[in-house]
Amino acid sequence: MIECSEIKKSYIVGGAEMQVLHGVTFTIRTGEFVAIMGPSGSGKSTLMNIIGCLDSPSGGSYALDGQDVSLLCDDELADIRNSNIGFVFQSFNLLRRADVLRNVALPLVYAGMERHEREKRAKDALGSAAFPEEFWHHLPNQLSGGMMQRVAIARALVNNPLLILADEPTGNLDTKTGEAVLDTFQRLNMKEGRTIVLITHERYVAEHAQRIIHIRDGAIVEDSSVKNRRIADNHHDETK
């Protein structure tokens, strides 16, 4: 599903070139649940942006689902993100003015889907993210952090993506709420077979995945499967 070979990325900062990724090579198969782990500033988010077709690498090649992404134009990339990828950003990035349902349905607006179908799918996605129904018409700033995270997850699920990319989805949450979110990902991976890439700097969180890719200073230092995989407690109802 994801084939990265010798991915490099550098930024120009103050006239000097700063290399953030120094040739990263790995593959992720369809249906895998992989955690990318590393300290702050190691280049995790940068890598996720490349995997998510939001950014293009300065060197190396990246193929998503067998297709070389570097050959596509902006609008084609937008279409790929719209139909194949679900993002959960480090900061939730919800629209302030739109209620929960509209936020979740937003990717489908750009898919050109009609309202009725859109709302039905948004409700299904909110169900999968274990988001309580009585908050469907609330605005994001009327929700707790945990619930906003679920809205962000539901939005990532709404277009039935092959690939879900989650950047520090538990970073802002307490242990219990974080646990519930991790449970949601594990269910999506096991029951629905979605490919999930989860970015974190916490070993505890990473151990909920099947496999962990460690990166440090823009290079892979370890890539191994998890021996004693953690299964999240199914207590998401307490987040209300």
Added chain:
Amino acid sequence: MTRPSDIFEETAIALLANKARSGLTILGIVIGIASVIAMVSIGRGAQGTIQSSIEGLGSNLLTIAPGVLQPGRGFVSSGRGGAQTLKKTDADALANIFGVRYVSPEIQRRFQVTSQAGNNTNVTVIGGREEYAAVHAMEIENGIFVTSANDRSMSRVAVLGPTTAQDLFGQDGDPLGKTIRINKINFKVIGVLKPKGGTGFFNPDDTVIIPLSTMEKIIAGSDYLSTIAISVTAKDQMAPVKEEASALLIERHHVSEPDFSIVSQEDILGALSQVTTTFTLFLASIAGISLIVGGIGIMNMMLTAVTERTREIGLRKAIGARRRDISLQFLAEAIMLTFVGGVIGITLGWMVAVGISRITGIATIVSLQSIVLACSVSAVIGIVFGYYPAQRAAGLNPIDALRYE
């Protein structure tokens, strides 16, 4: 690709989220459009009034005046007293030209006119013959017009324009048979004209008409004519008659260059409509400036919105919005602002135009044309001033936009 209904909804949500700012931006457009509509309506109104009053002066009319009319310099006479070149005999000779229906020799002077009750008014007193009425399309309301018998006998009789009649005898008074004094000489009122409606520069309702011979001998003391008005049988005879009249007068005056000028209604109409068109354009361009200022207000608001919503734009792009989706959204906001502003502005401009007519009596014409113009101008403003901000939004890199604080 976003559906139009979704774009509309997004636009409404975005604009309603900041009502004060949207309202002020719309106000800018409202003022611009309203002033264009109101100003153009005043210009058009003036044009219409002038046109109808010139046409009311008489149809197929040629006016001969002494002196030479030079464009931009007015009447230029050759030497002192040279403006006195037209005589009654010239008028009689002109009557024989083919295509001439009536010739009306005229002397005009301004005099103080008094009624016996003591009312007085300063009016244009015109010495004319029987033909004056036909040439200038004057109709009698009461009594009779000056006759050729009056002219032959140098009668002291006068026909009053309706405004003059009212000034001298009041709203309900009957001037017929009464005596008025022009330049201290008594005249008997024999008729009152029907109202024709005033023009700014010469009001045919505010006149006194007396027999030409009486004017020459008793009042003015001069037999040089102020004008000779000729009514021509048909429109296509205007040019030949003008040419022939010119040739005849040159010959009669023994001059090589004309010492007179012949002006047709079209000439006056053309010159004046040029003036009123310039006037209208002038008003419209002043108003247009405020419309441009309104447009800049829209651009300013949209640029602010793009900056404020950078993260939102980044998110939208990240989850699959194409360039076009983003640019359409911002363009739609700009167009919505101008559309609402345009509708309110047209209504307001219309009301202002009607108000101006009511209060000042200046005629105003709100034409469909100016409404269509205002609508398309506001649409263009929305597109032009919304385009740049929309392109800026669409061109944002999703990563940079998401990282924006």
